[in-house]
Amino acid sequence: MKHFEANFDGLVGPTHNYAGLSYGNVASANSAALTSNPKAAAKQGLLKAKTLADLGLAQGILAPQSRPDINTLRMLGFGGTNAEVLKQAAAQAPQLLQACCSASSMWTANAATVSPSADTHDGKVHFTAANLIEKFHRSIEHPTTSAILRATFNDKRYFCHHDALPAHPTFGDEGAANHTRLCQEYGHAGLELFVYGREAKPSDRPQPKKFPARQTLEASKAVARLHQLDDDNTLFIQQNPDLIDQGVFHNDVIAVGNKNVLFYHQQAFIDNAEVIAKIQQKFDGDFYPIEVPTANVSVQDAINSYLFNTQLVNLPSGEMIIIAPTNCQENQAVSQYLDQLVQLNNPISKVHFVDVKQSMQNGGGPACLRLRVALNDTELAAVNQATILNDTLFAHLNNWIDKHYRDRLDIDDLVDESLLIESQTALDELTQLLKLGSVYSFQRN
Template identity: 55%
Template structure:
């Protein structure tokens, strides 16, 4: 069946800030409490969406989440008016206030795991919102993520939107950042690869020692069951715990796949040979042949891969059957990575084009091109059945650029989070966004 892959990029919200809340994410920690530029961040993301849409790639967006998260602040005992809550939280628990203002929902690769209809037992597209329970600033995102997915993919004939897994360490789930799908064509039956950092109920299994493993095997298996995936076309693989301790907090920081191509670092998996063997066997079963593009440490050390986010890239199928690699500018600026990419393009392999974007506002907060997008494979009928107001067009681009210009600050300091007027600014912007995207009631702004 014919189908296209839509990339749903996160629209950066007006409270984009650098709070350094994500232990294990080196870039996020490195820029803690520095001033951010929400306007520039949103425009950089919109420019990327527009450019890819103009190239013929199917492009849509997921709207930002409401900030500040007053539900979190009131749940832990802050009461009174909104201004009272902000003032006391800033005075007594500024880190918790920063959590309530977290910009992390912009990285929609963490919003959910998605299985296309060609892979599922009931022939619908399945979504499971990620519980993200490893970090306080992300642990509440699944509420709005589920609400947003239900609004965009409301047609139950075509779509199934599941609630998140239980919010307990045993089912720690970080969404599509640890999930990759392989197939001959997007509309064909495919193989779904789930990568996990630890096995909760087997303490003897390898696990990182410095940074937390955010995805469990138990969570990956639960999602495969919920989505009705075939055991013969599902692969579970352990991430290398040593690279987690080097700042590779998600698999999409060390590997990316598309079609029949896996672009990965040699240290990505705990058992490289076993993972590749399992993928080859299962991908053979769907009529494709795995093309594994291995990057050696001698060419690109893990530290350079993390600094440049080489693997946190988008691998996109072009109409001629070849693939383009979408990377941040930092890949051009890192000598080892730039040299490797030059050799890759000259090799005559499946990847024959490099597209780079300035995403510095996102990169400084710890997310590159792959973090910013959720991949959703849709048939023509499914694409017509989803909400049309989030599909990127020239008209929507111009509308949102104007909206950002009117509502977003070009400089945000940590102390601005305590200003009740800033909270009102954010709410006002999102109330208008509901109308612009034709998604009334998307937010609970009461």
Template identity: 55%
Template sequence: MSELRNGDYREVNFDGLVGPTHNYAGLALGNVASMTHGGLVANPREAALQGLAKMKALMEMGYPQGVLPPQQRPDLGALRALGFSGSDERVLARAAGEAPQLLRAVCSASSMWTANAATVTPSLDAPDGRVHLTPANLQSSFHRFLEPATTARVLAAIFHDPSRFAHHPALPATPAFSDEGAANHTRLAGDHGEPGVHLYVYGRKAFGWDNEIAPAPKRFPARQTLEASQAVARQHGLADHQRVFAQQHPEAIDAGVFHNDVIAVGNGPVLLYHEMAFLDEAAVLDELRARLATPLIPVRVPAEAVSLADAVGSYLFNSQLLSNRDGSMTLVVPGECQERESVWRTIQDHLLAGPNPIAEVVVKDVKQSMRNGGGPACLRLRVVLSAEERAAFSGRVLLDDALHGELVAWVGRHYRDRLAPEELADPQLAEETRQALDELTGILALGSVYPFQLG
């Protein structure tokens, strides 16, 4: 049983339900797994059940587990805004014939990776004593740029009490303020019930106010900007001593580390990271040590132990690091970590046997997600909440056995066990998805959050 040591603050992991249109379209430039598996046949039912199985396993281990619903896909409104007109069937047929990549984009189930949904600051750290949430604009990819409006409605429906929760608009959807959410944000503290320091990791600077020419990736784009990270920190009222801004190593980006959570994960005072995670590793550690009220516990994995290629291929660092009642931590890794000898050996000999709180490794099968480039950490949004804040939820989003059973049955009723890219134009798929999501909002008691429900 997991239980925080300090007060009634606990971290709730909100996992994204995999949507009915889960498919392999290879849309994400810089995401090696997504690019590699583009065009393969996907199994939406298996993907959703794998995600639910991970949620249930962590719930049974005592970790509070929440659920976030998928987006409405295909996004026919987006296709109509791009000039496709007529009936749903006509719009889908024209898109498939004239712009198949657009069709794939508006069918993406990428909202399953809720680490990109938003950035969250706990009430402990905010000057007004409220939990602050900013949906990510995700402007660097068209298929993800479609998400923030529905994400904002979902978050507002769940975190509804304005006396406890503050909602901010997504940043302007321009390259200067490219924001990828909590995938580039880590909160470090003695434990979840203590004030924290926020580590924001960016890939590039948008404005050269200081005339500095920073190293940049050469192969893949840097998604997060420093200016976006700074803006989110300002929205949430964080002071200088509460935040650290660090540049991601451009060589890591070129190796497929499109978000920081592919190369580093933090929890409590522990920062588990690859030596190529940050452009200036020593400066980042020095700043964190200077700001943290508790000693930082850096767990550095050298490149000689795990190469960048193996880090990206296994998603070792895209794991969940969770606090236990006795002060130890559990690392939840994808099954791919067992398939690479150097990674599994490092877990056993360096992480579990090292001078750090990581005492247990749990392996979970999330292959359907992994093939699209998202591991255990991608699938969850971390929200630190007090008991009163947890009680102030609207909707039925905290997982228990009953809700898990209902969601498994719901997936069985509505999800296909095979979906190839060429089947995305099937108008019946769009209708199946609307029916599924309409039923889901009833199960989760969220009200009307989808475009088709709003009219």
């Protein structure tokens, strides 16, 4: 039986816009109110996914959310026809309209936490949709996210789905963006690292003073219980709160792991040396911690380039490479460091650059755009095959984007009912293309 890590990338939605909704995400705030290009964003993300498929990796596609979210706007007291709901929201609470038009589901690293069958007691792949309660515009995602995940991983013999954790600050959960799995081989039992920003209970542990810590220890432990993980194959690590205050809103902005490699910044955790010692104590086999010194790459350079929001992947040959945004090439310190990295004695052999600038401008790099799912060949065959990216699906999706997406979108365009109609028409067609069924509420109403 073969084992590997598949990537499921989120398609960028038709309402991709720059509303600056994510407090604590520097790139998102800096891009507020700029004109976006939904068509370019969707094509950049899709091409990144196709690049990995062409490298021989298992690659899937996850559908975006339906936006504008008319149902949520109606729950908030706006009424009448859809056009009237949009106009009322724009006039009375434009920030709510912008939140209900966010295309943030493109960052599927936040969609859920995933534990592979090699780690779980029941031998199934477990998914827990993230509640994302820290940000309103993301907190409304998980019902549709759950529906899409269930329609994609739809064989109950192999996949177990859990609802999002209770929507309370005690259980703030941001999904796989704060979760990394280390292993010798994908089919072997691994060590799952849950990185949290704060404890919900009173604690003398340091906490950020400026920006919110989005992941709680309590949420991470609840997910580990739901996924039937043992103490021996879990480790709970606190993120450095000083870095959260500098704009490191998720762990995947400052660290990334794959197989027996952890690639992280010198300031990533409260005590890096202690963290590495605990990993080495629990990890079975050779472990390669790669710490990037602040003297080589500052925290701000890491944030601006998204050096750590890269994908560490193993090619079918066994070679480990980094999939990095072209922003890393354009940052002198980061580019010089990557040139040195591939010459050092570690498993990483090369860097492959991809252009995802539309996503980067909104605060998400290559790693944000994908949900990692370790599978064996039997489990991959049980996935909804219409969602697996190949040449045919790539061509169909490119044509679908050309047909339905605008090439510029301003914040003022969100009140336009025709955008809602365009989006729903596009997504209805997409669910047929990906054979998802009626995963959107507008299809069931």
